[in-house]
Amino acid sequence: MSVGIGRILTHLRDFGPTSRANLARETGLSSAGVTKICASLDEAGLLRESASKETALGRPATEVSIHPQGGYVLAIHLSPVRAHVAVCNLAMQVLSEDTVDYGASASETDVVERAVAVARGVVTAARIPFDQLLGVGVGVPGSVDEEGRINTHSVLAGWRNVPFAKMFEAALGLPAILSHNATAIAIAEARYGAWKGSESLLYLLLGKGIGGGYVKTGAHERTSIVEIGHVVVDPNGPLCRCSGTGCLERYFSEAPLRQMVGRDDIPSSQLISTAMQVEGWSEIYEYFVQALATTVTLLGPETIVLGGDFLTAPDHFVAELRKDLPPRVMPQQRANLAIERASLATPSGVQGAACIALDTFFFSSGPAHLGRSSNHANRA
Incomplete structure (x- = not known):
C-alpha cells in the first residue's frame, strides 16, 4: 500500500488537485485502491476536497489535494560557518526560520548542538506540536554517502565522515536524511520552482x-x-x-x-x-x-x-x-x-533541505505513522 500512497502523493504534488478517477488513470492504480488510499490519507488529515468545474455529464467532480498543514518537516542547512533552520509545511512553505553562527573552528558536535537549539526555537515559534514533525532534512557542503547518513568529505568545512544524520536523530528524536546542499536545491527547483x-x-x-x-x-x-x-x-x-x-x-x-x-x-x-x-x-x-x-x-x-x-x-x-x-x-x-x-525564496539552502525531507518522509510512501496504521488495519 505504501507504494500506492507514494504514487498518489507524488502525482498531487507535481500536478495539483485532481479527481480520484483521474488519479486511478494517471497512477495505474485500481479505482478501489485509489479510493481506499485516499480515505486513509483523508482520515490522517493529509488531503482536502474541493469541487471542480462541471464534468461532461454536467456534474461537478470532487477533487482532492494535499493539505499543506497535514504535516511538517525541519530543514537545516549547514554551511562551514553557520546554520540556517526552518520549519516547512507539506507545500514547502517556510513557517518559521532562524540562523546561528558557529564559526569555522567549531567542532561537529558544537555545530549540531547549536543547530538543534535553533531548531527547537523555530518549532516553538511556528506553534506546531513536535509530534507533527515527519523528519529532518539536512543540507551539507560536500559529498554524502548513498544512504544519506554521513557527510563523507567537505573541502570547504574540513568535515570528514561526520554522521550528521545519526547525531541529529539522537538530539531531536526524529528521523533525518542528508544531502549535498546544491544538489538538494537543484531538486527543490525542479519540484517547486x-x-x-x-x-x-x-x-x-x-x-x-x-x-x-x-x-x-x-x-x-x-x-x-x-x-x-x-x-x-x-x-x-x-x-x-x-x-x-x-x-x-x-x-x-x-x-x-x-x-x-x-x-x-x-x-x-x-x-x-x-x-x-x-x-x-x-x-x-x-x-x-x-x-x-x-x-x-x-x-x-x-x-x-x-x-x-x-x-x-x-x-x-x-x-x-x-x-x-x-x-x-x-x-x-x-x-x-x-x-x-533561481526562483525559490532565499536562503535557498533550507528549501533544498526541506525538499529532501519531504521526498524521504512524505512523498516516497507517506508518513511513517500512516504506514503503521494501514498495516494495523490490514491485520485487523
Missing part, C-alpha cells in the same frame, strides 16, 4: 566556493553532485584546498573575487557587479565560462539555474552568459538551453 517543467536542471551555487547540483527528472530520476569549482582551468595555477592546482574555485568564488577587487568588506550582493569593473574580470570570467561549458557538454542540462551570489549579479552578466555559453556546447544542447536565476 519556476523551472519545474525542465527535463534536466543544473543548479549553480556561488558563495565561499562554487558548486552545483544536477537533476534529471521523470520516471528514472537521477541526481548528482557537480563539482564545477574543482574543474581545472589553469594547470599552472595556485594550489586549491582540494589539493589540485588551478581549480575554478581559486579564481571564481567569494575570497578570490574580493582579493581581485581589493576590498574584504564588500557585501556578497555587490561582489559580481564590482568585480566586473576590475581589469582582471575578463580573464576570470573566461575561466568560469570555460568550466561551465565543459560541465554542460558532459551533463546536457536543459536549464541552468543561477543561485547564491549569482542572484544579485547585474542583468548584463546574465545576458553576457546567455550570449557566450551556447556557442561552446554541442548544437543539440544549445538549441533549448535556458539560463535563469
Whole structure:
C-alpha cells in the first residue's frame, strides 16, 4: 500500500488537485485502491476536497489535494560557518526560520548542538506540536554517502565522515536524511520552482566556493553532485584546498573575487557587479565560462539555474552568459538551453533541505505513522 500512497502523493504534488478517477488513470492504480488510499490519507488529515468545474455529464467532480498543514518537516542547512533552520509545511512553505553562527573552528558536535537549539526555537515559534514533525532534512557542503547518513568529505568545512544524520536523530528524536546542499536545491527547483517543467536542471551555487547540483527528472530520476569549482582551468595555477592546482574555485568564488577587487568588506550582493569593473574580470570570467561549458557538454542540462551570489549579479552578466555559453556546447544542447536565476525564496539552502525531507518522509510512501496504521488495519 505504501507504494500506492507514494504514487498518489507524488502525482498531487507535481500536478495539483485532481479527481480520484483521474488519479486511478494517471497512477495505474485500481479505482478501489485509489479510493481506499485516499480515505486513509483523508482520515490522517493529509488531503482536502474541493469541487471542480462541471464534468461532461454536467456534474461537478470532487477533487482532492494535499493539505499543506497535514504535516511538517525541519530543514537545516549547514554551511562551514553557520546554520540556517526552518520549519516547512507539506507545500514547502517556510513557517518559521532562524540562523546561528558557529564559526569555522567549531567542532561537529558544537555545530549540531547549536543547530538543534535553533531548531527547537523555530518549532516553538511556528506553534506546531513536535509530534507533527515527519523528519529532518539536512543540507551539507560536500559529498554524502548513498544512504544519506554521513557527510563523507567537505573541502570547504574540513568535515570528514561526520554522521550528521545519526547525531541529529539522537538530539531531536526524529528521523533525518542528508544531502549535498546544491544538489538538494537543484531538486527543490525542479519540484517547486519556476523551472519545474525542465527535463534536466543544473543548479549553480556561488558563495565561499562554487558548486552545483544536477537533476534529471521523470520516471528514472537521477541526481548528482557537480563539482564545477574543482574543474581545472589553469594547470599552472595556485594550489586549491582540494589539493589540485588551478581549480575554478581559486579564481571564481567569494575570497578570490574580493582579493581581485581589493576590498574584504564588500557585501556578497555587490561582489559580481564590482568585480566586473576590475581589469582582471575578463580573464576570470573566461575561466568560469570555460568550466561551465565543459560541465554542460558532459551533463546536457536543459536549464541552468543561477543561485547564491549569482542572484544579485547585474542583468548584463546574465545576458553576457546567455550570449557566450551556447556557442561552446554541442548544437543539440544549445538549441533549448535556458539560463535563469533561481526562483525559490532565499536562503535557498533550507528549501533544498526541506525538499529532501519531504521526498524521504512524505512523498516516497507517506508518513511513517500512516504506514503503521494501514498495516494495523490490514491485520485487523
